[in-house]
Amino acid sequence: MKYKLSLRQKIVITFFILFSIVILVSILGFLNYNRLNTTIHILEKKESLLNNILESRRYEKNFFITKDISNLKIAIEFLNKGKIQINELLKEENSDFLKKELVLIENYEKEIKNFITKYNSSLSLENINMTSIQEKGRLATIELEKAINEKRSEIKKIIQSSRIFLLISISSFVLLAIITFLFLVKNVNKPLKNIEKAIQKIVSGDYESIPKIKTGDEFENLAENINNLLKEMRLRNRQLLQKEKMAALGTLTSGVAHEINNPLNNISTSLQIILEELEGGDIKLHQELLEEALRQVDRAKDIVKSLLEFSRESSFNPKEVNFKTLIQKTLKLIQGEIPTHLQIEIKVPENLIVKLDSRRIQQVLLNLILNAIQAIDNNPGKIIIGAETVNNDQDLRFYIEDTGPGIPKENLSKIFDPFFTTKDVGAGSGLGLAVSQGIIEQHGGKIEVESELNKGTKFTITIPKAIIV
Structure with a gap:
């Protein structure tokens, strides 16, 4: 015997599927939003880190212009801030790049400190290699800029995928709405219309049988009972x-x-x-x-x-x-x-x-x-x-x-x-x-x-x- 779903079961299953899809889309949307939010947060911290390194390089250049050693000390302060930021970032994103960037900053800081020591002992820039300090600062800056650009590209990809996901979600909801509408028309509205016509015919004194409704649910039983009633009438x-x-x-x-x-x-x-x-x-x-x-x-x-x-x-x-x-x-x-x-x-x-x-x-x-x-x-x-x-x-x-x-x-x-x-x-x-x-x-x-x-x-x-x- 072929099992037939009742109207209540059909409606419950339909709305369960709709609810499940809504929940799934909502979860995926939330995860996508969370990923985007985390990526933007990390990008902001990396940009702040880059600003600190750029500030240290600016004071480094000021020293070579003004020969004021205090500029190098301020540069070291900004590098220390940068190290603190990297350590915080490592808690959120344990990546090899951050570890490498930390090494580059430490090398840059060490080079500045060595330069200060040599400069204090001679008070002259003669016989001191200035290109080494500039090269290490440049390396720390370039690597960080590459990482920031990668993060920005990642954000663009997330936004693009979010747009595609949103478009697919809207299309899916529209399709589901059409399917639900057709389901309700076929399984609820159409049988109700037939039964309404039957009642109108009964009211007008026409007791002829109504067409059979083959939905396999309560409407089919109702139509059969109405036909039995009409036969008796x-x-x-x-x-x-x-x-x-x-x-x-x-x-x-x-x-x-x-x-x-x-x-x-x-x-x-x-x-x-x-x-x-x-x-x-x-x-x-x-x-x-x-x-x-x-x-x-x-x-x-x-x-x-x-x-x-x-x-x-x-x-x-x-x-x-x-x-x-x-x-x-x-x-x-x-x-x-x-x-x-x-x-x-x-x-x-x-x-x-x-x-x-x-x-x-x-x-x-x-x-x-x-x-x-x-x-x-x-x-x-x-x-x-x-x-x-x-x-x-x-x-x-x-x-x-x-x-x-x-x-x-x-x-x-x-x-x-x-x-x-x-x-x-x-x-x-x-x-x-x-x-x-x-x-x-x-x-x-x-x-x-x-x-x-x-x-x-x-x-x-x-x-x-x-x-x-």
């Missing part, structure tokens, strides 16, 4: 939809029975007449009666077919349909429920072709029209069913408006809640408007209600990009 939604259909069919039973009973009575009457006049009857009349019976059979078949289509369980399947024809089919289903004192007006263009799930929208129409009929009850009233195109002829907006008693303000915010009803027990399931809202949201649309007491109620539904030009 699709099942529950279908069950709820079917339950509401069955409830609506229960409401339609008496009206459908009446609608079917009328053609059956006509068929029965026609057949009785034919049987009574079977012998010697008018053949043309018999033919007309049989044709009428066939028409009544077709009428009954249409009613049963519409009823079966409405009650059949189906998945979400938007198709092109004439919206006015869909309204007329819906009204045909509830013909028996429409009282004679109620007027229904249809304000829908003849050629309004839309793309939607006709069965589900038919259920919405059925719920809203039946609610309007029940609201008006036995009082004279009117129901207007209208439709129009909006948003540059892209969106469909239709409405069902009645002249009923209206909905109290305190109930307007509750009417879309499942199982909320103001009807008597057994007279309604309280699911009609909740299911209708779910169907409209499944189409990406919205349903709104306006109501005024004693004047009526208007439900307006908008479905985006439903118009077929």
Whole structure:
């Protein structure tokens, strides 16, 4: 079994690597800085040592100009300072050069002291070798200047390497930042976006599965659990939809029975007449009666077919349909429920072709029209069913408006809640408007209600990009 890292482990490992690199770069940077600082410190001491030797040489030259022996004594003092500085430097940098330089300074000092002794005994520069003292001073100075130049070159190299190190460090940090960003996008941001889209789809009533997330961490498990939840919600939604259909069919039973009973009575009457006049009857009349019976059979078949289509369980399947024809089919289903004192007006263009799930929208129409009929009850009233195109002829907006008693303000915010009803027990399931809202949201649309007491109620539904030009 292939081991998969969890998101937490991935993040911990990523930040551990980043932290380790930062620590490593910091240590290397500190060591480089410390080396530079030490080198500069040694250079400063060597330059100070060189200044002391140069001062001793200056007093040496003064002696040869002024013949004042005190100048040589001052030169020795500066050389003593130089020896002290070398001994201090040897504690920090135990190099052969410093030991050699110390010997050169001591030889220079010894030569000066010998010169002073000879000069004090003769008080004359005759027969005294002056070039020896000058040569030893020159050697001590030249060697030290070479060492200082080497240190300066070393500092330049350290500064140059520091620049390269800084450039590499910045480049590494930028690269690491890009890698971390891509890691977070792939392993955190992208899965979160997919899950966000899934939640938005759920909110809008779309319960289709979201794409699988193959990250091998908590997001993959979360996406799998969301898909399991969506599967269960699709099942529950279908069950709820079917339950509401069955409830609506229960409401339609008496009206459908009446609608079917009328053609059956006509068929029965026609057949009785034919049987009574079977012998010697008018053949043309018999033919007309049989044709009428066939028409009544077709009428009954249409009613049963519409009823079966409405009650059949189906998945979400938007198709092109004439919206006015869909309204007329819906009204045909509830013909028996429409009282004679109620007027229904249809304000829908003849050629309004839309793309939607006709069965589900038919259920919405059925719920809203039946609610309007029940609201008006036995009082004279009117129901207007209208439709129009909006948003540059892209969106469909239709409405069902009645002249009923209206909905109290305190109930307007509750009417879309499942199982909320103001009807008597057994007279309604309280699911009609909740299911209708779910169907409209499944189409990406919205349903709104306006109501005024004693004047009526208007439900307006908008479905985006439903118009077929």
